[in-house]
Amino acid sequence: MAIRYPNGKTYIHSDKVPPKKQLNKQLTSFSKRGMSLEDDINASNQYYLVKGKAVIHKKPTPIQIVKVDYPKRSAAVIKEAYFRQASTTDYNGVYEGYYLDFEAKETKNKLSFPLKNFHDHQIVHMQQCIEQQAICFVIMRFTTSERLFLLEAVHLIEYWNNQQQDGRKSIQLKELEKSGYEMYYELSPRIPYLKVVDQLIAKLEHVDTLAIE
Amino acid sequence: MAIRYPNGKTYIHSDKVPPKKQLNKQLTSFSKRGMSLEDDINASNQYYLVKGKAVIHKKPTPIQIVKVDYPKRSAAVIKEAYFRQASTTDYNGVYEGYYLDFEAKETKNKLSFPLKNFHDHQIVHMQQCIEQQAICFVIMRFTTSERLFLLEAVHLIEYWNNQQQDGRKSIQLKELEKSGYEMYYELSPRIPYLKVVDQLIAKLEHVDTLAIE
Numbered sequence: 001m002a003i004r005y006p007n008g009k010t011y012i013h014s015d016k017v018p019p020k021k022q023l024n025k026q027l028t029s030f031s032k033r034g035m036s037l038e039d040d041i042n043a044s045n046q047y048y049l050v051k052g053k054a055v056i057h058k059k060p061t062p063i064q065i066v067k068v069d070y071p072k073r074s075a076a077v078i079k080e081a082y083f084r085q086a087s088t089t090d091y092n093g094v095y096e097g098y099y100l101d102f103e104a105k106e107t108k109n110k111l112s113f114p115l116k117n118f119h120d121h122q123i124v125h126m127q128q129c130i131e132q133q134a135i136c137f138v139i140m141r142f143t144t145s146e147r148l149f150l151l152e153a154v155h156l157i158e159y160w161n162n163q164q165q166d167g168r169k170s171i172q173l174k175e176l177e178k179s180g181y182e183m184y185y186e187l188s189p190r191i192p193y194l195k196v197v198d199q200l201i202a203k204l205e206h207v208d209t210l211a212i213e
Numbered sequence: 214m215a216i217r218y219p220n221g222k223t224y225i226h227s228d229k230v231p232p233k234k235q236l237n238k239q240l241t242s243f244s245k246r247g248m249s250l251e252d253d254i255n256a257s258n259q260y261y262l263v264k265g266k267a268v269i270h271k272k273p274t275p276i277q278i279v280k281v282d283y284p285k286r287s288a289a290v291i292k293e294a295y296f297r298q299a300s301t302t303d304y305n306g307v308y309e310g311y312y313l314d315f316e317a318k319e320t321k322n323k324l325s326f327p328l329k330n331f332h333d334h335q336i337v338h339m340q341q342c343i344e345q346q347a348i349c350f351v352i353m354r355f356t357t358s359e360r361l362f363l364l365e366a367v368h369l370i371e372y373w374n375n376q377q378q379d380g381r382k383s384i385q386l387k388e389l390e391k392s393g394y395e396m397y398y399e400l401s402p403r404i405p406y407l408k409v410v411d412q413l414i415a416k417l418e419h420v421d422t423l424a425i426e
Contacts, residue, residue, distance in 0.1 A: 052344060055345050057301050060273045061273065078293070079293070081276070082290065083288070086273075095345060128265075132267060132308060132309060133307070133310035
């Protein structure tokens with residue numbers, strides 16, 4: 001397999017690295033860099049923010065706090081809390097006046113993307129956003145092949161609704177190749193998703209122009 | 214003082230209510246309704262969502278999780294966690310294609326709004342949003358008089374930056390009456406802030422028209 005520099009990960013063959021150095025590397029805060037889709041998107045958002053291109057943040061995980069201790073002379077400690085289900089997607093923000101809203105998901109499957117990665121409330125939220133003229137999509141990653149796709153929420157919702165009719169619980173890779181936009185890792189930003197967003201905006205404006213004519 | 218029905222709160226004089234009934238009332242989930250600015254805004258957002266007017270959510274509080282237990286046959290329990298400082302404002306979302314971003318703050322002061330209610334990182338975030346053509350503002354409430362204002366972030370940033378020069382650590386109420394938009398409680402939505410947003414959008418479009426001419 002070819003060395004994958006363009007995705008921002010340096011490929012180090014284990015034979016060439018002494019075990020001790022490898023261990024040190026794992027202990028630094030950089031060790032998880034480029035590991036997960038979430039890390040890659042957060043790094044891309046940070047790049048876009050610093051460059052003044054867009055303001056996109058991941059929403060914090062919603063937590064139900066039950067018990068908090070307030071020790072003297074130190075910060076409050078949460079002693080009992082539970083994870084709650086989010087009522088929205090994970091990412092949103094603003095890009096040149098456009099509201100962006102998206103979710104990111106990965107699968108270990110090779111030839112299809114299981115729809116069980118998404119939840120009812122996320123689909124409902126996406127539908128609500130689309131009705132408010134949001135630019136709404138999902139970033140999907142096949143972890144084995146490292147292939148990345150951006151799929152507009154309208155298409156995801158179609159696949160979602162078709163589950164009831166045709167019983168297909170996943171999106172086939174070859175369908176995604178047609179209905180989605182394939183993206184390729186770069187150095188900075190790692191996932192240049194705004195390039196695809198530019199295409200979505202151009203499409204929107206084309207539709208607007210047609211409506212006026 | 215007059216009975217304030219328009220704000221959606223029923224004013225019950227304590228002498229007329231038997232103690233037991235009052236206690237019961239406090240135990241229902243409705244007891245905190247209309248109590249805090251946050252509750253009022255959340256209820257207004259919920260109204261706008263259900264009516265299909267806008268999709269605006271409060272972001273969850275960011276938490277740093279340190280220790281989680283996974284008991285058998287029950288949900289994961291967070292056993293140690295700490296509050297983190299948010300890097301953005303509390304509310305954002307989409308309204309008719311426009312990205313809205315805002316913060317809500319209240320003060321017990323009667324004649325001025327202390328700037329210490331805001332934090333550096335929030336001001337930076339608002340500035341970043343403005344550069345991306347967001348509609349960005351703060352909703353401010355004087356708890357004693359129950360007066361409500363919407364102030365555009367551009368003005369807040371002016372007051373913030375002037376602190377260094379003129380040393381004024383708060384916004385005077387009479388300044389807010391000029392530079393802000395006063396809002397009045399209604400039944401539904403309790404805080405009809407989209408009415409002001411409509412004015413902000415009209416102003417934006419007027420500026421755009423002038424630019425074209």
